Amino acid sequence: MEAARIPAARSPLAVLRNALGQYGLILALLVLPVAYGIDDLRTDGDLSRLANNLVDGLSNGAIWALVAIGYTLVYGIIELINFAHGEVFMIGSFASASLFATIGLGAVTGTAGLVFGLVAVLLLAMVVSGTLNVMIERVAYRPLRGSPKLAPLITAVGMSFILQNVGLLWRGGSPEGIVDLIESQNALFTVAGVVVTNGDLLAVVVTIPLVLLMTAFITRSRLGKAMRATAQDPDAARLMGINVDTTISLTFLIGGMLAGAAGLIYALYQTTIWYFQGFTAGLIAFTAAVMGGIGNVRGAVLGGFIIGFIQQISDNRIGGEWTPAIVFAYLVLIMTFKPSGLLGEETREAG
Amino acid sequence: MSADGTGPILAAEAITKQFGGLTAVNDVSFAIPRGAIVSLIGPNGAGKTTFFNILTGLYKPTLGRVRFEGKDITAVRPDKIMALGIARTFQNIRLFGTMTALENVMVGQHARMKAGLFGSILRPPRVRREEQRVRDKAAEALEYVGLRSALHEQLATNLSYGDQRRVEIARALASDPKLLLLDEPTAGMNPQESEDLTRFMERLRDELGLSILLIEHDMKVVMGVSEHVTVLDHGEKISEGDAQTVRTDPLVVEAYLGKQEAERQRQGGVV
Amino acid sequence: MSTAVGVEERAQARSRRFGRPDQLPIAARRLLAAALIVGGLVLPFFFDAGGGFIDDATLALAYVVMALGLNIIVGFAGLLDLGYVAFFAIGAYTIGWFGSFFFSGITENGIHVLVTGIAAEAPGIHLNFLIIVVIAVLFCTIAGMAIGLPTLRLRGDYIAIVTLAFGEIIGRIAINGDQIALGFLGGEQTLTAGRQGITPVDKVDLPLLAPFTSLELRPWYWLAFALVLLVLFVNLRLRDSRLGRAWIALREDEVAAASMGVPLVKTKLMAYGTGAAFGGISGAFLGSYLNTVNADQFQFSFSIFLLAMIILGGLGSIWGVVLGAIALSFINNRLIPDVLNDVPSALGLDFDLTQLSFGIFGFLLLIMMVLRPEGLIPERRRQMELRDESIETDEAVYEARMS
Structure with a gap:
C-alpha cells in the first residue's frame, strides 16, 4: 500500500456504483416493457399489446414532450423549476375548449373547416399560454432574480395554485367532457394488430413540426443564440449587449406556446379537461425533462416519449390510479441516482 | 511515516x-x-x-x-x-452570515462537542457545562484574533471585511x-x-x-x-x-x- | 475601515449586551411566556364547549405542531420539503390502524392495550393514545430519514421535487390502499380505507382522565395546547444548541459547515427525522380528533398550506411560525367559509369562496415572497436565507456530499 500512484477509489463497490450510474437508468426504464413483453409472449404469443402501448405511449409522450421542453428551456436559462408550467398547459386546454365553442367547431363540422379551425385554435391557444407564461415570469420570478434560489420556487408553487383556481372558476371543479372533434379514438389504420387512432396521428403531426421548428429557432436565429448565451452565463451575455430580460421573456414565451399546443392536443386526444390536469401533467413532464437531462431540448423530447410509454403501460396493465405513483417513483430514482439524466450535459463547470 | x-x-x-x-x-x-x-x-x-x-x-x-x-x-x-x-479558512470568506460572530466560532467547535439530539433538548448539566465552555472558548478565540468584544454578538454579515477575516480565523482556531x-x-x-x-x-x-x-x-x-x-x-x-x-x-x-x-x-x- | 488582524486590541469591558434591540430582558420574557400560557389555558372557558371557536382553535394548534415540525426542516436546516403531508398521513394512519375497528377482520376479539370504554371491548386493534403517539413518532422519524436519504446529495430545488414526489407517492398509496390486500395477515384486510376513510377512530384516552368525547371539546383543546408547548419547548431548545447551530450553518453554507466539522448526512437526517416526528404527533392527534383517517386529507395542497404558514410567519422564526399557523388556520376554517363567503354573492359573483382557499394561499405565498420574504415576525437573523446561489453551484458541495 505504499505505492505512490494508487487510484483513490476503485473498490468493486465503487465500480458497481459507477456502472449503475452509467446504465442503471436505462435498465430501470427497461424493466416494465421487458416484463410485460415476456408476459405478452407467454399469454398472447405476440407483442401486439405492447406495441399498442407503445403507439399510445408515443402520442401521450408527444404531449409530455411539448410540456417538458418548457421546463427544460426555463431551467436551462434561469435554473428555476417553473412549477406553474403544468397550469400553463392546463390553461392551454381550457382556452382550446372555449375556442372550439367560440369558433363554432362541433362534431358536425366538415373536414376542411375542422382543419382550418383547429389550426386557428392551435395558434390562439399558443398565444394565450405563451403570453400567460411571460406574465408569470414578470410577476412571480423577475422580482426575485438575485434572491436565494428557493424563493422563486416558492412563488412558482404559489402561482401554480392561483392558476388552478383560475381554472376552477373558469370551468368548474369536476372533470368536464368536451366535444370529440377528431373522433380521437377512431382507428385510422391497423398494422399487425397495432391500432393507430386519429388522436395518435394528431399528436405526432402537431408535435414533430413544432419541435423541429423550435430547435431550428434556437440553433439558427439571433434570438435563439442570445438564449443559449444567456443560459451559459447571464452576466457575460449582458456585457455582450444581449438584453437578458427580453431573452428570458422569450424563453418563457416559447415554453408557454409549446405548452399551449400540448394543451390543445390533450383536449382533443383525451376529450376530458380538468382544472387539476396541470398538476399531474406538470410533474410527469418535469420527470421527462429530468430524465432526458434538464436543460437539454432533445433530452426533454426523448424523456417525454419514454415517460409516455411507461405511463401507458402502467395505465393499461397496472391501473391508471397507480400511474402517478409509478411516474413519481421514477422521478425520485432518477433525481437520486442520475440527476444529470440520459442525455444530460454537465451544467456546472468543474473546479 | x-x-x-x-x-x-x-x-x-x-x-x-x-x-x-x-x-x-x-x-x-x-x-x-x-x-x-x-x-x-x-x-x-x-x-x-x-x-x-x-x-x-x-x-x-x-x-x-x-x-x-x-x-x-x-x-x-x-x-x-x-x-x-486540520482547520481551514476560505479564499472568499465563508462565514455563516446570519449567525453572530460568536456563534460562528461555536460552530467551529462542533466536532469537539458531544451534545446529541436529546441532550440538546433536555439540556442536562453536562450539556450546559459544555455549552458554556464552548461559548467561553469562542469568546477567547475572538479576542485572540483581535475582534472587539462589542462585536462578538454582531451578525457576521454586518462585520467589516477585516473583522470577517478575523472571525474566520477564530472559527478555525477554536477547533484546536x-x-x-x-x-x-x-x-x-x-x-x-x-x-x-x-x-x-x-x-x-x-x-x-x-x-x-x-x-x-x-x-x-x-x-x-x-x-x-x-x-x-x-x-x-x-x-x-x-x-x-x-x-x-x-x-x-x-x-x-x-x-x-x-x-x-x-x-x-x-x- | 478595519484594522489588521495582528493588531493587539485591548479587550473592552465585556458588556454582555443583547444582540437584538427588540429582545426583552429575561424576566420580562418569562412573564410574557407565563401570561401566554395562562391565557391559552383559560381561553376555552370563555367559549361554548362544543362550539366552533374551540374547534377552530384546536385545529389551529394541531397545525401549529406540524408547522413547527416543517419549520425545522425548511426554516432551520434550509431543506425545502414539499411533501410534509406524508408525515401527517403516516401519523394519522398510525392511529387509524392501531386505534380503530380497522383490523376487525383479522382480530375478532381485538387487541386492547390500556384502553377503556368501548375501545376496550371492540374488535380491531386498540392501543392507548400515548402508545400510538410513540409509534407515530417512530414511524415518521424513520420515514423522514428514508425520504431524506435520497435527497442528501441533491441541490435545493431538486430536494423540493423529490420530497414532493414522495409525498405524492404516500398520498397515492393512501388513496389506492384499499386495493392492497395484506395477504400475510389473512382475512380480508387492506392497507388503508382509501377515500372511504377509516372511521370511527378511538377518542383520545389518557391515563387518569376520562376518555375524550366529541361533545366536550375543551380537553381536546388542552391536549393540543400541551402538544404545542412540548413542541415549542423542543424547538426553542434545539434552536440554541449544538444541533441548531449546525442546521443553520448547513443552511447558510454546506461547504463551510462540513469544513468546520459538521457532518452533513447526519445533521440533515436529524432535521428530517425531528421535523417528521412532529407531523406524526399531530397526525395521530388529528386522526382521533377528526374521527376519520381519509386519503383525501393527504394532498399536496396541504403541504403547501403548511409551507404558507411558515412563509407568512417568517421562515425559521419560531414565534412567526406559530402566528402564521394560527392565522392561516383561522382564515381557512373560519374566515373563508363563514365570514367572507357572502362576499362574492354580494358582489354579484357566482362562486363558492371555499373553492378558492388554495388560490388564496398561493397568492399569499407569492405576495409574501415578493414583498416581505422575511415573514411577519422575521427570525432574528432577519434575512430569509434559503441557501445562497453561489454556494449551490459549488462543485465541492457535490463531492463533499458523495462521501
Missing part, C-alpha cells in the same frame, strides 16, 4: 485531480513539516485551491493519497478531517487544530494589513505550536514568513524550496509574468 512527532505533519503523495477531461492538479507531492509555515503559491487558476480542497476532504483525488500525522486521510469526509485537527490552512488570507488587504497578518501567523506558530499552510498568489506575502515555498502552475509543481530559491527560479518568474516579460526582466536583472 510516523505519528511520533518527527515526520511531516501532513504529506500529500502524488496527488492528481481530474474534472472530466480537465486535469486540475497533476502528480503533486508535498509535505508540511511540523511547526512550520509553508506556502503554496502560483498564478490564478494554478490549481492551488483544488489542492487545498483535496487536503481538506472536499474533493477526492483521482490518484494519490494524503497522510496526516501518518494516517491516511485520502477521501475522508471533511468534517472528520476537521475533527482530526494542529494544522491550519489559510486560503489567500491577505486577499483584499493593504500592505500594512498583510504585514500584520504575517506577524500574526508567526504568533500562531510560536504560541499555539501550529503548523500553517498558506496559499497565496501574491508572492511578496509569503516571502517574509514561509520556510518553504511550493509553486504550482497549470496544476503541476514547477518549483519548490526556500523563498530565495523559488523567487529566482526562471520557471516561476515565467509562470507569473509570462515568457516575454521574464525574458525582459532577466536582461534587466530586476525581479
Whole structure:
C-alpha cells in the first residue's frame, strides 16, 4: 500500500456504483416493457399489446414532450423549476375548449373547416399560454432574480395554485367532457394488430413540426443564440449587449406556446379537461425533462416519449390510479441516482 | 511515516485531480513539516485551491493519497478531517452570515462537542457545562484574533471585511487544530494589513505550536514568513524550496509574468 | 475601515449586551411566556364547549405542531420539503390502524392495550393514545430519514421535487390502499380505507382522565395546547444548541459547515427525522380528533398550506411560525367559509369562496415572497436565507456530499 500512484477509489463497490450510474437508468426504464413483453409472449404469443402501448405511449409522450421542453428551456436559462408550467398547459386546454365553442367547431363540422379551425385554435391557444407564461415570469420570478434560489420556487408553487383556481372558476371543479372533434379514438389504420387512432396521428403531426421548428429557432436565429448565451452565463451575455430580460421573456414565451399546443392536443386526444390536469401533467413532464437531462431540448423530447410509454403501460396493465405513483417513483430514482439524466450535459463547470 | 512527532505533519503523495477531461492538479507531492509555515503559491487558476480542497476532504483525488500525522486521510469526509485537527479558512470568506460572530466560532467547535439530539433538548448539566465552555472558548478565540468584544454578538454579515477575516480565523482556531490552512488570507488587504497578518501567523506558530499552510498568489506575502515555498502552475509543481530559491527560479518568474516579460526582466536583472 | 488582524486590541469591558434591540430582558420574557400560557389555558372557558371557536382553535394548534415540525426542516436546516403531508398521513394512519375497528377482520376479539370504554371491548386493534403517539413518532422519524436519504446529495430545488414526489407517492398509496390486500395477515384486510376513510377512530384516552368525547371539546383543546408547548419547548431548545447551530450553518453554507466539522448526512437526517416526528404527533392527534383517517386529507395542497404558514410567519422564526399557523388556520376554517363567503354573492359573483382557499394561499405565498420574504415576525437573523446561489453551484458541495 505504499505505492505512490494508487487510484483513490476503485473498490468493486465503487465500480458497481459507477456502472449503475452509467446504465442503471436505462435498465430501470427497461424493466416494465421487458416484463410485460415476456408476459405478452407467454399469454398472447405476440407483442401486439405492447406495441399498442407503445403507439399510445408515443402520442401521450408527444404531449409530455411539448410540456417538458418548457421546463427544460426555463431551467436551462434561469435554473428555476417553473412549477406553474403544468397550469400553463392546463390553461392551454381550457382556452382550446372555449375556442372550439367560440369558433363554432362541433362534431358536425366538415373536414376542411375542422382543419382550418383547429389550426386557428392551435395558434390562439399558443398565444394565450405563451403570453400567460411571460406574465408569470414578470410577476412571480423577475422580482426575485438575485434572491436565494428557493424563493422563486416558492412563488412558482404559489402561482401554480392561483392558476388552478383560475381554472376552477373558469370551468368548474369536476372533470368536464368536451366535444370529440377528431373522433380521437377512431382507428385510422391497423398494422399487425397495432391500432393507430386519429388522436395518435394528431399528436405526432402537431408535435414533430413544432419541435423541429423550435430547435431550428434556437440553433439558427439571433434570438435563439442570445438564449443559449444567456443560459451559459447571464452576466457575460449582458456585457455582450444581449438584453437578458427580453431573452428570458422569450424563453418563457416559447415554453408557454409549446405548452399551449400540448394543451390543445390533450383536449382533443383525451376529450376530458380538468382544472387539476396541470398538476399531474406538470410533474410527469418535469420527470421527462429530468430524465432526458434538464436543460437539454432533445433530452426533454426523448424523456417525454419514454415517460409516455411507461405511463401507458402502467395505465393499461397496472391501473391508471397507480400511474402517478409509478411516474413519481421514477422521478425520485432518477433525481437520486442520475440527476444529470440520459442525455444530460454537465451544467456546472468543474473546479 | 510516523505519528511520533518527527515526520511531516501532513504529506500529500502524488496527488492528481481530474474534472472530466480537465486535469486540475497533476502528480503533486508535498509535505508540511511540523511547526512550520509553508506556502503554496502560483498564478490564478494554478490549481492551488483544488489542492487545498483535496487536503481538506472536499474533493477526492483521482490518484494519490494524503497522510496526516501518518494516517491516511485520502477521501475522508471533511468534517472528520476537521475533527482530526486540520482547520481551514476560505479564499472568499465563508462565514455563516446570519449567525453572530460568536456563534460562528461555536460552530467551529462542533466536532469537539458531544451534545446529541436529546441532550440538546433536555439540556442536562453536562450539556450546559459544555455549552458554556464552548461559548467561553469562542469568546477567547475572538479576542485572540483581535475582534472587539462589542462585536462578538454582531451578525457576521454586518462585520467589516477585516473583522470577517478575523472571525474566520477564530472559527478555525477554536477547533484546536494542529494544522491550519489559510486560503489567500491577505486577499483584499493593504500592505500594512498583510504585514500584520504575517506577524500574526508567526504568533500562531510560536504560541499555539501550529503548523500553517498558506496559499497565496501574491508572492511578496509569503516571502517574509514561509520556510518553504511550493509553486504550482497549470496544476503541476514547477518549483519548490526556500523563498530565495523559488523567487529566482526562471520557471516561476515565467509562470507569473509570462515568457516575454521574464525574458525582459532577466536582461534587466530586476525581479 | 478595519484594522489588521495582528493588531493587539485591548479587550473592552465585556458588556454582555443583547444582540437584538427588540429582545426583552429575561424576566420580562418569562412573564410574557407565563401570561401566554395562562391565557391559552383559560381561553376555552370563555367559549361554548362544543362550539366552533374551540374547534377552530384546536385545529389551529394541531397545525401549529406540524408547522413547527416543517419549520425545522425548511426554516432551520434550509431543506425545502414539499411533501410534509406524508408525515401527517403516516401519523394519522398510525392511529387509524392501531386505534380503530380497522383490523376487525383479522382480530375478532381485538387487541386492547390500556384502553377503556368501548375501545376496550371492540374488535380491531386498540392501543392507548400515548402508545400510538410513540409509534407515530417512530414511524415518521424513520420515514423522514428514508425520504431524506435520497435527497442528501441533491441541490435545493431538486430536494423540493423529490420530497414532493414522495409525498405524492404516500398520498397515492393512501388513496389506492384499499386495493392492497395484506395477504400475510389473512382475512380480508387492506392497507388503508382509501377515500372511504377509516372511521370511527378511538377518542383520545389518557391515563387518569376520562376518555375524550366529541361533545366536550375543551380537553381536546388542552391536549393540543400541551402538544404545542412540548413542541415549542423542543424547538426553542434545539434552536440554541449544538444541533441548531449546525442546521443553520448547513443552511447558510454546506461547504463551510462540513469544513468546520459538521457532518452533513447526519445533521440533515436529524432535521428530517425531528421535523417528521412532529407531523406524526399531530397526525395521530388529528386522526382521533377528526374521527376519520381519509386519503383525501393527504394532498399536496396541504403541504403547501403548511409551507404558507411558515412563509407568512417568517421562515425559521419560531414565534412567526406559530402566528402564521394560527392565522392561516383561522382564515381557512373560519374566515373563508363563514365570514367572507357572502362576499362574492354580494358582489354579484357566482362562486363558492371555499373553492378558492388554495388560490388564496398561493397568492399569499407569492405576495409574501415578493414583498416581505422575511415573514411577519422575521427570525432574528432577519434575512430569509434559503441557501445562497453561489454556494449551490459549488462543485465541492457535490463531492463533499458523495462521501
